[in-house]
Amino acid sequence: MSETMSTAPAGGAPAAEPEDDAILQVRNLKMYFPVKSTGIIRRTIGHVQAVDGVSFRVPAGGSLGLVGESGCGKSTTGRMVTRLYEPTGGSIMFDGQDITKINARGLKPLRREIQMIFQDPYTSLNPRHTVGSIVGAPLRIHGVLPKDKVLGRVQELLEIVGLNPEHYNRYPHEFSGGQRQRIGIARALTLQPKLLVADEPVSALDVSIQAQVINLLRDLQKEFNIAFLFIAHDLAVVRHFCPEVAVMYLGKIVEVGDRETLYNHPNHPYTQALLSAVPDVSQATIGGRRERIRLEGDVPSPINPPSGCRFRTRCPIAKDICAAVEPPLLQIGPRHKVACHFPGEIGAHPTEPVTQRLLGVDAHGQPDPGASPVEIPSGPGYSDTWFDLRSNALGRS
Numbered sequence: 418m419s420e421t422m423s424t425a426p427a428g429g430a431p432a433a434e435p436e437d438d439a440i441l442q443v444r445n446l447k448m449y450f451p452v453k454s455t456g457i458i459r460r461t462i463g464h465v466q467a468v469d470g471v472s473f474r475v476p477a478g479g480s481l482g483l484v485g486e487s488g489c490g491k492s493t494t495g496r497m498v499t500r501l502y503e504p505t506g507g508s509i510m511f512d513g514q515d516i517t518k519i520n521a522r523g524l525k526p527l528r529r530e531i532q533m534i535f536q537d538p539y540t541s542l543n544p545r546h547t548v549g550s551i552v553g554a555p556l557r558i559h560g561v562l563p564k565d566k567v568l569g570r571v572q573e574l575l576e577i578v579g580l581n582p583e584h585y586n587r588y589p590h591e592f593s594g595g596q597r598q599r600i601g602i603a604r605a606l607t608l609q610p611k612l613l614v615a616d617e618p619v620s621a622l623d624v625s626i627q628a629q630v631i632n633l634l635r636d637l638q639k640e641f642n643i644a645f646l647f648i649a650h651d652l653a654v655v656r657h658f659c660p661e662v663a664v665m666y667l668g669k670i671v672e673v674g675d676r677e678t679l680y681n682h683p684n685h686p687y688t689q690a691l692l693s694a695v696p697d698v699s700q701a702t703i704g705g706r707r708e709r710i711r712l713e714g715d716v717p718s719p720i721n722p723p724s725g726c727r728f729r730t731r732c733p734i735a736k737d738i739c740a741a742v743e744p745p746l747l748q749i750g751p752r753h754k755v756a757c758h759f760p761g762e763i764g765a766h767p768t769e770p771v772t773q774r775l776l777g778v779d780a781h782g783q784p785d786p787g788a789s790p791v792e793i794p795s796g797p798g799y800s801d802t803w804f805d806l807r808s809n810a811l812g813r814s
């Protein structure tokens with residue numbers, strides 16, 4: 418019989434953290450885009466595995482940061498959560514309801530509760546509509562206010578995001594980039610959502626304006642108790658906003674943890690490389706390394722990702738097992754999970770794969786007939802038991 422990573426008595430259900438404060442729980446979410454042949458008969462000849470089995474949770478009124486290089490699947494994940502895309506697989510629970518396969522009728526009320534802020538404040542606003550019309554559109558579409566009350570509410574929203582309420586009659590091109598992003602935020606707030614998916618909301622803005630917009634989002638979050646899935650391509654942006662951060666690489670989450678752990682004790686070689694490029698992270702906290710860790714090679718194609726660990730073609734410490742077996746997203750601390758056969762801080766990665774016994778394989782990743790594999794939880798959130806790297810055993814710290 419396989420052992421499970423659980424504190425429950427033998428035969429009992431795994432002891433997971435109470436999940437009732439989660440507004441969003443995503444489990445094993447997948448998005449495969451078909452690749453078609455050219456020619457008259459367009460056949461499906463492959464799939465872009467844009468997102469391949471991600472699980473995470475966002476607490477009500479809290480925030481999760483989702484970080485990774487261009488093309489790793491962040492926007493696709495955000496678009497599935499807002500149900501702009503229907504996932505290929507997995508499930509999305511929002512506020513206690515399974516919204517994975519919700520039909521068009523069910524989507525309308527959902528659109529009120531989950532809103533999205535887009536990266537580019539230039540293209541996400543219709544240049545031919547006034548700001549009043551843009552911000553008021555959701556109120557009209559959903560018919561939540563009588564017509565004569567819409568203008569008052571629009572002006573209130575403009576004021577909330579720090580814009581002059583008298584400017585409702587102006588057009589987007591009459592505003593600066595930061596102001597346009599504020600208009601996008603006002604539009605997203607119009608229906609008082611419970612969850613905002615912010616897809617790189619400050620990437621297109623000057624650094625000085627970025628801090629203002631992030632502060633605004635923080636104030637709004639506190640005031641209206643909005644939960645955030647905050648997408649960014651570098652770890653610096655989400656650092657002050659998100660108490661919990663997940664790092665993605667080629668469609669998968671490779672490390673997730675609370676802020677203190679992830680920034681000060683990253684265990685995945687990819688997170689370590691990303692952090693070495695963040696100027697405001699004290700280098701002492703990432704193993705005393707002074708120089709930037711430069712990753713060799715390009716990100717492989719998600720149409721034909723590498724076998725085993727998808728990061729192995731660029732990983733400085735990859736070994737045989739990395740090509741043979743995919744590392745599970747293993748919980749290694751109270752609020753810390755990492756998908757690596759050799760997790761450890763810089764300079765302290767183990768020489769033997771820590772996953773060997775758990776997966777029932779030998780050091781090269783070949784099946785070990787004498788071993789008993791362990792059932793490793795793959796859902797969102799954390800268990801109250803984890804794999805302790807110091808003792809190489811399951812247990813509490």
Ligand SMILES: Nc1ncnc2c1ncn2[C@@H]1O[C@H](COP(=O)(O)OP(=O)(O)OP(=O)(O)O)[C@@H](O)[C@H]1O
Pocket residue numbers: 450465466467485486487488489490491492493494650719
């Ligand atoms: N509609 C689509 N059809 C086919 N492939 C797609 C589609 N949308 C995205 N992809 C592919 O899926 C992968 C993930 O794309 P996605 O836009 O989610 O990445 P991202 O992490 O948001 O990147 P960026 O930081 O550049 O915004 C990429 O390889 C992309 O080319």
Ligand code: SF4
Pocket residue numbers: 685686687726727728729730732733734735736739744756757758759760
């Ligand atoms: S599993 Fe192997 S290739 Fe992947 S990050 Fe860990 S050491 Fe590198």
Ligand SMILES: [Mg+2]
Pocket residue numbers: 491492493616
């Ligand atoms: Mg994107």
